[in-house]
Amino acid sequence: MAKPAISILWLKRDLRWQDHAALQSALQAGLPLLAIYLKEPTQWNQIQYSDRHWQFVWDSVAAMNEVLGQQKVHALSCEALEFFEACEQRFEIKGIYSHQEVGIQWTFDRDLALAEWCKKRNISWHEFPTFGVARGLRQRKYWLKNWYTNIHAPIEPLNMELCRTLLTTNPFPHWSAQAPELAQNLYQRGGIIRAHKVLDSFLLDRITVYARSISKPRESRRGCSRVSPHLAWGNLSVRQVFQHSRDLEVPGSKRNLKAFQDRLRWQSHFMQKFESEIEYEQVPINRGFIAVDATKKMDEEKFTAWKMGRTGVPLVDACMRCLDATGYLNFRMRAMVVSFYSQYLWLPWKPGADYLASLFTDFEPGIHYPQFQMQSGYTGVNTIRIYNPIKQSQDHDPKGIFLKEWIPELAQVPEEYIHEPWNIPPLQLAMENISLGDYPAVPIVDLSRARKHASDTLYATKKSKSAGVESKRILAKHTNPGRRER
Ligand SMILES: Cc1cc2nc3c(=O)[nH]c(=O)nc-3n(C[C@H](O)[C@H](O)[C@H](O)COP(=O)(O)OP(=O)(O)OC[C@H]3O[C@@H](n4cnc5c(N)ncnc54)[C@H](O)[C@@H]3O)c2cc1C
Known part of the structure; x- marks a missing residue:
């Protein structure tokens, strides 16, 4: 019997619905779409990763499902190659869609191994650049110009109804990842709903004290935007944040707004450095x-x-x-x-x-x-x-x-x-x-x-x-x- 054809959306540090090139492209394929976040044991054993990160990712997946109104994004605990092997046995993988991860050496090597695996099986892996970062860039002459062009480019609206139709249930329930086992804590919590609340409260209110609190260990906790984990784990794209800050008229905050938007550019600038020289x-x-x-x-x-x-x-x-x-x-x-x-x-x-x-x-x-x-x-x-x-x-x-x-x-x-x-x-x-x-x-x-x-x-x-x-x-x-x- 022929295996059912599917596409796979592999979520990494892009845990959101909107401004998501990989998702948009996967939807265009029109096939049943398996959306997963992989909690790869070897990755999460790397020295840099900890339970506070997992709590944030867990929240982020939960929030995506909450907004969708269905449990269609699945957090699975297994190595990437193991997962894709299992998928291949069960489905005809028509395409894998993801963003290019600007990650540590371990994730870079994992991606190389997976690219090889896809090549051998003639499976297309469609990778989309992380905002503001170009893979294989040799010099920076046009980087800034491109950044400004892209930051103002219109964001394609997402057809949520199509998501609800195409996204599939979890075919590998035995791999379902476990909720974080953390005692009550003060870490910032994740997810698109919280991300938008944090951004709005900054742009509509807290931004007025941005410059005067940015250097202070105590006041900065309220006076800075606090969007950093939401950007790092992709609850918001840099473009979404920039355009929201551009479109909201915040009286008397011109200088603060400029300082904030400059930092959004630095975010991409630093990530480009790292991408170019891991x-x-x-x-x-x-x-x-x-x-x-x-x-x-x-x-x-x-x-x-x-x-x-x-x-x-x-x-x-x-x-x-x-x-x-x-x-x-x-x-x-x-x-x-x-x-x-x-x-x-x-x-x-x-x-x-x-x-x-x-x-x-x-x-x-x-x-x-x-x-x-x-x-x-x-x-x-x-x-x-x-x-x-x-x-x-x-x-x-x-x-x-x-x-x-x-x-x-x-x-x-x-x-x-x-x-x-x-x-x-x-x-x-x-x-x-x-x-x-x-x-x-x-x-x-x-x-x-x-x-x-x-x-x-x-x-x-x-x-x-x-x-x-x-x-x-x-x-x-x-x-x-x-x-x-x-
Ligand atoms: C040693 C060191 C390590 C750091 N590690 C990280 C990290 O792992 N992740 C991280 O997001 N930031 C890191 N930063 C940069 C900066 O400290 C944080 O981005 C910022 O404190 C986050 O708070 P905020 O979102 O309220 O910042 P805001 O001042 O509100 O800035 C808005 C956004 O701009 C970006 N940004 C701000 N400052 C910088 C900067 N100096 N360089 C690059 N981007 C910037 C961030 O994405 C930030 O969320 C590091 C800085 C230092 C000195």
Whole structure:
């Protein structure tokens, strides 16, 4: 008996209905359509992936079904090749439709293996670019122009009724993925319904305080858009967000709106860098800095202190505890904790980058690895920034409200000492009966010495011949000729 013909929609980091080129194209084929998200065990065992990501993906699949009004998107737990083999035995696969994943090396290798598998069986795999990212791009001359053209291109409306008709039930119920088993938590939750609510509340209200809260660890949690996990897992496309922000008239927010839209462009810019040079995940992008990283030895005690928020530097510790508990930090605080890890603690960049990836609910490889390297001072083409965590604390949390929220051990510390509790005079400690519990009495590194060492080494390396040659290569590959990297 002939096998029934089907198309397969393979959802990855594009968990939405609208502005979905792969879905639109699959619908045009007019065949029964099996829509799946694959929770591949090997992928989800990679060091960067964690349960908070799975909670977000699970929510996202559930929301797609809720909007459809039917359970027609299936989260399955199995390896991709295993799944497609099983499909092939049961169906005649007329086409596989997906977006190109701008993922880690593991997903890239998996895609190569699957492409080979499809080729051998004469199965067409239709892959569509992720917004703003071109595969195989050799140079950036027209990238920006194309980005602006595409960001304004009209979004094709989706025929939801056709979706309801063509999407199929789950033929592999034994592979149904399990709901996340997480205790109640503060991580941002996923799905298209929440995504639109978050975006609307930002554009219609919170955007008015965007610029003034963006650098502050506490205020940014409300004042920034918080759309990042929805973009990272594809509940919203960058184009949807941009066009929504363009079409809503928000009085008095012109500058804030521009700052927000600029960042949407940076999102694509960073992802394009990563797509063009996936080595960002493994080695310093400026190979001249490989030797610097080799001088760093892993010190498990320091690494653990940083992870646990027990370095003795209040802002670093509050940020790390907050990130662990909530999955979010604003840009400046991310940069600051990276600077502390790579430059003050002088630890090798890769374990720190992988660890943070597992904590950020919005983990987006294309932004994360290039940003981690940039904030470590490893690109050779950006200004080297060594954040002073005390000054950051004084500037962005002057009263120590954020510090006390996340470090209860500092609850009794007077405001004037909150940024440097080790400076409280012993007499005052005794007279006022102030206890810091088991919080480190002094920072685990000498801050000024560590800063000087990092500064001397990074600037000397940046000036070296090998880093200079690499910088030229990086500029030629990742920036528009004639425009300097920001
Ligand atoms: C070490 C480090 C790692 C990072 N890792 C990630 C990551 O894994 N995923 C991620 O989405 N962002 C990452 N960022 C960038 C940035 O910190 C977050 O995008 C931002 O804090 C998310 O909050 P928001 O959505 O409220 O941002 P908003 O300020 O409201 O910005 C809107 C959107 O623009 C994009 N964006 C904002 N800032 C940047 C930036 N500097 N570079 C590129 N795109 C940007 C994001 O998609 C963001 O959602 C990282 C930054 C650093 C320093």
